[in-house]
Each structure stands twice: as C-alpha cells, then as structure tokens.
Amino acid sequence: MGYPQEETLVYDIRLSSVGPGQVSGTDVFHSPTGLDLTMKLHYLRTVYFFDNEVAQGITIMRIKERMFSWFNHYFITCGRFRRSESGRPFIKCNDCGARFIEAKCDKSLDEWLEMKDWDSYKLLASQQVIGPDLSFSPSILLQVTHFRCGGISLGLSWAHVLGDPFAAFEFINTWGRSMTYLDLNKPINIPRPVPKPTGHGPQTEPVSSKRVDPVGDHWILPNNCKMDTFSFQLTGSQMNYLQAQIWGPSGDQTPPFESLCAVIWHCVARVRPGFEPKTVTVCKPDPGHGNDIIGNNQVISKVEAGGETSITETDFKVLASMLAEQGIDERNQIEEAMEKDEGVADFFVYGANLSFVDLEETNVYDLELKGKKPRFVYTTLQGVGDDGVVLVMPWPKGANKNGSDGKFVTMILPEDQILKIKSELKINGLLLESDF
Numbered sequence: 001m002g003y004p005q006e007e008t009l010v011y012d013i014r015l016s017s018v019g020p021g022q023v024s025g026t027d028v029f030h031s032p033t034g035l036d037l038t039m040k041l042h043y044l045r046t047v048y049f050f051d052n053e054v055a056q057g058i059t060i061m062r063i064k065e066r067m068f069s070w071f072n073h074y075f076i077t078c079g080r081f082r083r084s085e086s087g088r089p090f091i092k093c094n095d096c097g098a099r100f101i102e103a104k105c106d107k108s109l110d111e112w113l114e115m116k117d118w119d120s121y122k123l124l125a126s127q128q129v130i131g132p133d134l135s136f137s138p139s140i141l142l143q144v145t146h147f148r149c150g151g152i153s154l155g156l157s158w159a160h161v162l163g164d165p166f167a168a169f170e171f172i173n174t175w176g177r178s179m180t181y182l183d184l185n186k187p188i189n190i191p192r193p194v195p196k197p198t199g200h201g202p203q204t205e206p207v208s209s210k211r212v213d214p215v216g217d218h219w220i221l222p223n224n225c226k227m228d229t230f231s232f233q234l235t236g237s238q239m240n241y242l243q244a245q246i247w248g249p250s251g252d253q254t255p256p257f258e259s260l261c262a263v264i265w266h267c268v269a270r271v272r273p274g275f276e277p278k279t280v281t282v283c284k285p286d287p288g289h290g291n292d293i294i295g296n297n298q299v300i301s302k303v304e305a306g307g308e309t310s311i312t313e314t315d316f317k318v319l320a321s322m323l324a325e326q327g328i329d330e331r332n333q334i335e336e337a338m339e340k341d342e343g344v345a346d347f348f349v350y351g352a353n354l355s356f357v358d359l360e361e362t363n364v365y366d367l368e369l370k371g372k373k374p375r376f377v378y379t380t381l382q383g384v385g386d387d388g389v390v391l392v393m394p395w396p397k398g399a400n401k402n403g404s405d406g407k408f409v410t411m412i413l414p415e416d417q418i419l420k421i422k423s424e425l426k427i428n429g430l431l432l433e434s435d436f
Contacts, residue, residue, distance in 0.1 A: 010123040010145060012104045018142075019097030021068030024075045028093040030191035032161055034338030035296045035331060037089060038209055038347045041221040042160035043382040044168050045125040048367055048374040049109060052150035058369060060102060063144065063179075070178040071098070074171060076189050076294060077162055081134040083217075084194070088343035089134070089161075093191060098140035101126060101155075109151035113376060118231050118410075121378050125155030129382070131218035154367075161219075163294040165357070165379070166285050169364050171294070176367040189294055195339060202340070206333035207302040208281045210352040210385065211345060221348050221383040228415040229380055230422070232431055233395060234260070235406040242429065246316045254324040257392055260407065260430075261356040262319035264390055267424035268354055269311035271417050276311045277354040277387065279304045282327050284358040300334065300349060301327030323356070351385025351412075359393050360407060380410050388413035 032040075071078055078098055079091040103124075105112065126141035139162055143155035158168040212221065234242075239256050242263065247253040261282075269276040282301045289297040303326055305311060311319070338345060349355070364377050379393055393408040409430075413421060425431035 009107065009120055010103045010105050012102075014102040016064075016100045016102075017097035017138075018064050018067045018071065018100045019078045019095045020071040020075045022072050022075075024078075024093045024095050028191055030076045030079065030091040030093055031194040032089065032091070032343075033192070033195060033295065034335040034343060036161050036163075037343050038334050038338050039164075039296050039349060040089070040130070040159070040161035040219050041212075041215065041346065041348045041383045042350055043129060044156070044158040044160055044165055044379065045122070045127070045382060046156045046158070046168070046172070046364070046377065046379045047121055047124045048154045048156075048172075049113065049376045049378075050152050050154070050369055050372070050374055051109060054369050054372045055146075055150055055152040058152070058179075060144065064100065066178045067098075067100075067142075067175065070175045073174065074189055074294070076191060077140045077171070079139075080137065081130060081139075083134070086342050086344065088194070090194070091139075091191075096138070098142055099126065099128070099138045101141060101143035103143060103145045105145050105147050107147060108149035109147045109153075109375070110149070112147065116231075118229050118378075118380075121380070124153050126157040127382060128157065129218070129220045130159055130161075131220075132216070134217050159219075160296070160383075164283075164296045164298040165359055166298060166362060167294045167296075169362050169366070173363060173366045176369060179369060180371075202333040202336040204333060206330040206337055207279055207304070208300050208330045208352060209334045209337065209347045209349050211347050213346070215346050221351075221385060224386050226415045227384055227386075227388075227412055228418050229410065229412045230418060231378070231380075231408065231410040232425075233406060233408050234430065235395075237406075238429070239406055245429070246320060254320045256407070257356075257358045257360055258320045258323040259316070260392060260409070261323055261390065262316045263428050263430060264356075264409075264411075264425070265319055265323075265354065266311060266314075266316065267421055267428060267430075268388070268413075268417075270424050271420040278307060278309065278311065279353050280323075281349065281353045281355040282323060282358070283349075283355065285361065299327075299329050300331055301329050302353070303327050348383065348385055350381055350383070350389045351387045354387045355384075355389040357381075357389060357391045359391055362394070365394065365396055378410075381412060384412045386414060388417075 079093040130137040139159040141157035145153045284299045286297050389412050391410040395406040
C-alpha cells in the first residue's frame, strides 16, 4: 500500500480537549516514581473496534459528557509535565485535559480488519509523543474513528510514564462503565510526593534497562535501525499443538505464554547468528498489585541463558522452563538506578533486551459499550529499542467457530529481520502462509 493511499484512509480529523468536570485544586502536583520515569520513552497504543449495532446512538457529545466525570477519578492524566529545579519531571495537575480526536474512514469495519495492514493501525491512535514543549504535551490522547458502515474504533494513546498496560486497560474500562452511568466506585488517584532520595545506587546494575544519551524534553527513544511491526493470530488448536510438540503427553507443562515465547526466542536467535539474545526481559502482571491506581507495577525480570549456551541448539522445553522459573525481578534495581540520578537520566526497558510482554490475562476485552465487548482489540508499543519486543495478547473469547480461544501476537523488530523471522515462525508452525 502506497503512502498517498494510506493518507486517505483516515481523514476529516478534528481536535479538541476533554478534562475533569471538577477543578482539581491549585498547586496540586504528582511525582512519578523512578520506575515510572524509566518508562517515559515508551508509549502504549491500543485500538478497540465496535460494530455498527453498538455504535448507534453513541454520539461524540455523549462520549465527552461521560468523560468529565471519568476524569474526576483520573485527573492526574489531564495534567502537564514540568521540571523541578533539579530537572526531575513531575506533573502539574492543572486540568489541561486529554486530547480528543475525531476522524472518519471510508472503509467498512469488515474491510479494515480484513486488510491486516498492521502499519495502518497507527492512523487510528495518535502517534504523538511528549515534548519538545512539556507544558503543552498531553499524556493521554483519545481518537474516535467512524467507519463507513457505522462502526467505530476507539484509539487510546497512553504515555507509559503514567502506568503499565494493566493500569491503562483499567483506565479505559472505567470509561466504559461511566458510559452506562454506573457509579464508578473507584478511589480517586492521589498525587504522589517526590520520593525521598535513597543516597545510593543499585548494588548491581539492572540488565533489563539501558541508559541512553539525554533526550531533553522530547521523550522519544532514538533507534539505530528502522523498526517494523507485524502481528498474527494463533488459534486454540495451534496453541494446543505447540504445547504438545514441546512437552508431549506430560502434565508438567509450563504456561502457554512461556512455551510460545521459547519458540519465538529460538526463531529470533536463528536470524541473529553471532548475536544471539542470551539475555531476555520478561514483563508480567504483579499478582499482588491492583490496577485501580495509575503507576508502573508490572514485574520486569531478566532471564539469562549464560554465555556458553547456544539458544538455537537449546531444546524448547529448556528455554520455556528458563522463562517460567529463572526470571529475576529487577524493579528495585531499575528504581534505584533512576533515583541515583535524581530522576533526570534517560533509560528504556522495551527492546533493551529482546523483551516478552505477557498481556494474555489482561482485562483488555472488558471495555463494554451497550453491554457488548469489542469485536477486536489491537495493541502495540512506540519507542522500542533495537532488540525488539513481543506482545502476547488474548484473542477474543468465543471468536473462533470451534469455540477454542487462542492468542494474538505483535512483534516489533528491526525491519531487515522481519522476513527471516517470519520464515522461522512458519517453519515452527506459528505462522501460516496467509500471515505473510
């Protein structure tokens, strides 16, 4: 698809802002933690698709009206970043609001989903990043796109400095509940004060994050190569077959996420001869932490295979067991490394190593309009380092005719490796010819 045609896919774009219905107060400030600031060069982009029967009667006026009360609970997301005298970023809760975007698309919802042109999905959620003028840069952007058939998509652009994907999904699900005029029954997010300095750095430097040269007030990660994105679905049958191939009839199987990532780890290693990813990062939800409050709380673990280990010659079962059992949570070290520099340094996590992000048990399909869940949800990341990232999402329950549920995988990798990795995935039964 050529660029001129892509330009016309989404048109008639209109911009406005929506903020809290109540004034948040004067001199209210929120200070992101060191872990939050480590994630500030990353952005989550999620697009929800709803059919015509769901979208009927849902006007822009009604959407905005319900957002006023919703943002009373999430007023922090409507603030703007500033820097303290030391240079540490903080949010001034001044109710400037989230950016609201309206757009149209000449394709029907069916036609859009059949394209499987993953690069075009960026047209349905803003790609704006924070900066270079912090005081005018929203952390949240919401886009409603109307398709020719009457269906709509809702695109969420979420600055990761606010919180992890689990907090972002709960954020948008709360809006869905507000659309039905339900009592949100949620605690209002309380701004955090500036963390007290620890006075020391980490005992061991974290492997899961990497420092980059200062980016100033333009919060986007510089890449050394062009990155590309592709996605594919795995049916429940494919997942069952994959598990059986790795583990045989044994009942001692690792969860599907680790088994799937073991095969992908092997495939990536095959196309990087001499530069096998011996260390990977695994991001998973923290079972002991709720998602009602914004913040980065997901577990960020390193998994090291060892210098003598050849990933391409290691059995899938061994790789899967390593991913499931040998991860070392590095959140404290990441936090301490950022606080050592008083929050002014620039780090990144996704793509610092080959990164696997477990989103399969998220509540991403809990956003409901008129009691209906989205037909499809697409999620990707912006600001990924050169080693790449793999997102494992759920496939909508009951979407397959045979009743079995599968996974939806999105990979962001160096552009010049994509075709080779697709071939490896096909050889290992993860990718079908139609996915090329």
